Amino acid sequence: MAEKILQPETARALAAFGRADIVVGVPSFNNARTIGRVIQAIEVGLQKYFPQSSALIVNSDGGSTDGTREAALQARAEDSHLLILSHPLQPVQRLVTPYHGIPGKGSAFRAIFRIAELAEARACAVVDADLRSITPEWIELLLRPQLHANYDYVAPFYQRHKYDGTITNSIVYPLTRALYGCRVRQPIGGDFGFSGRLARHYLTQDVWDTDVARFGIDIWMTTTAICGGFRVCQSFLGAKIHDAKDPGSDLSAMLTQVVGSVFRLMETHESVWRPARGSRDVPLFGFRFDVGLEPVPVNLERMIQHFHRGLADLGEVWDLVLQPASARDLRSLARLSPQDFHLPDDLWVRVIYDFAAAFHARRVHPDHLLRSLTPLYMGRVASFVAETRESLAGEVEEKMEKLCLLYEQEKPYLIEQWPGSPAPQPEAPPDAAPLHSPSASPA
C-alpha cells in the first residue's frame, strides 16, 4: 500500500528516519508566502513542549510552482529569537513529499496518515499551510490530549468574529451536532490533532477515490472519528487568520462541496444518526481568552437581493426539493421589505432537512440541488446579520445555541422524510473505545 500512496524516495527517506512519536503534517499548494512561518511555529512548538519525543514534520505538497517546497525545507526555527529552555533529545526531522492520487487536500492528508502509520506515531496533527496566526502553543494544544489524556481526535476551537464561519454556524455545526449528538464547535476547522490508531483507521476507509480525496476531508475526519466511537475533544486555539483568499472564489461551489460532503456522510452513517437523540458536550482544553477581532464588513442589501432572485427564478427546483409548507413559508418572505427581512430559524432548519432528504432521494440532480441552496443561505446570513447587528459575542452564542436546539427538536421531521430503511451498522474498529470513555485503550 505504501508504494501506492507514497513515492518510493519518500518511503526510503522515512525508513532512514525510523520511528517518530509525533508526526505533524502540513498540506500545501502554492503557499510559499506563509509555509515557512508555519513550519517554524511547528518546530518551536515541538522543541518547547515535546523535547523528549522524536518528531517528524511532513509537508505533503500538491505540486506547487511558487517554491513552497523549498520554503518548507529552508525555514529554520533558530531564526526566531526564542528562549527554549528544554533542549530536545533529537532534532525534529523534516520531510517534503508530493502526494499521489486525485489532486486535493484529502490525498495530501492520506499521505500524512500513511507516513504516521509507517513511523508508528502515537500522536499526529495537521495544520493549514496558509496560517498567519499559528503559534507554537497550537502544537501543544493539538497533540497533548492524545499523548497525555488518551484522546483520539482533537478538533480546533477558534475565537471568531460573529459573522465569520457562517456555513459552519448555520449548517455544519448545528446539523452535525443534531445528527451525531456531539458538540464539536468547529467540525471543519482545518487544523486537527489525532492519534496514531485513528490515522490507521482513516487509512482503512474506502474513500480515497471519492470526493473525500478532493475536498470535504475535514468534515469526513470529524464525522468518522465520532461515528467510529473514538474519543473526541477540542482545543482552544485563539483566532484563526490565514492568507487572503481570492475574493472572487465561488461561494456556490464552496457551499456545494461542504454541504454535499455532510449530506453524503449522512447517507453513510444513517444507522448512527437515526437513533441518536439530543447532544452532549465535548471536553474543551486550553485557556480561553478574548481576542481582538477585526470588524467584518457585510453587504446586507446584496444578500437579500440574491435571496429574492432565487425566490423569483428557482421555484421550479425548490418545489421539487422542499415540502409544500416550507415552500409556502419561503414565498411569504417575498412580501417583506429589505428592512423587515427575516428568515425564521425554524423555517431555516426545515429547509436544511428538506434539502438533506431530497438529496438522499435524488429528487433533483445533486449539483443543482446544492447550488440552488445558495440564495437561501444568503437569505439566512442576511437575516442573522440583521438580527445580531447590535449583539455581543455572548448573545450571538446564545442565539446559536437556540438554533442548535431547534435542529435537535426538529430531527424527527428529518427522519419522517428520509426515504428508505436504516443502512447496516458500519463496522467499528476493533480497538475503538466508546465515545468519551475514560477507559480507552492507551494511545
Place this chain on the structure above:
Amino acid sequence: MIQELRFILGDSWQRLVQQILHLLPNVLAMLLILVAGWIVARLAQWILHGMSARLNAKLRSWGISTWMDEYGRGGAAHLVARLAFWVFFGVSILMAINALHTEIGSRLVTSAFLYMPRLVTAALVALAGLLLGRYLARSALIWAVNEGIGPARWIAAGVRVGIGLLTFVAAAEQLAVARTAVLATFIILLSGIVLAAALAVGLGARKRLEQWLDRRESSLEQEHLEHL
C-alpha cells in the same frame, strides 16, 4: 343480353364472396392479434404500474428518474409503463397488418421494420437532447441566479431552445427527413442568433456587462465574510 348480365353479376358476386372468404381468416387473425396485443400491452402496463413503487426506487437509484419524476403523475414508473404499452401495442399493430398477407401490408411492415433502427436512433437522440437541454438549462438558470445576472430565466430558455434545435436537426438527420431543408434552416437560424447576440453584446449588453462586473468587484471588495 339479360342472361349475360345476370351471369356477369353472379360471377362478380361469387368472386367477391370467394375473396372475402379467402381474406376472412386473415382479417379475423388480424383482429385477434390486435385484441391479444392490446391485452398484452395493457397487462405489461398494469404489471409495471403495480411495481411502480419498487420501479421508481430502482430508477432513482440508477439516477435516471430524476428528470422523469417531473413529468406527469406517478413518477418515472408511470412513464415507463405507458412506454411499454405503446411498444407492445405498436408491435402488435405491425403483426396484425402483416397477417392480412396483402402486398401493401407486407411492404408497409417491411418498410416499418427497415425504418425501425433509424426511428430508434432518432428517439434516442431526442431523449438525449431532452435530458441534456434540461440539465444545461437548469445549470444555466442556477448559475445566472447565483451570479446575479438579471434575466436568468431568459438565459435558461435560450439554452433550452439552442439544445432543442440541435437535437431536432440531429434527429431529422437520423430519420432522413428533408435533410437539406432542415440543415439549411438550422444554419440560417443559428447564424441569425449569433449575429443578433453579437450585435446585442456590441451595442447594449456590453455596457450592462461592464456594470455587472464593476458591481460584482466592488461588492466583493466591500465584503470580507469568511463562510467556512
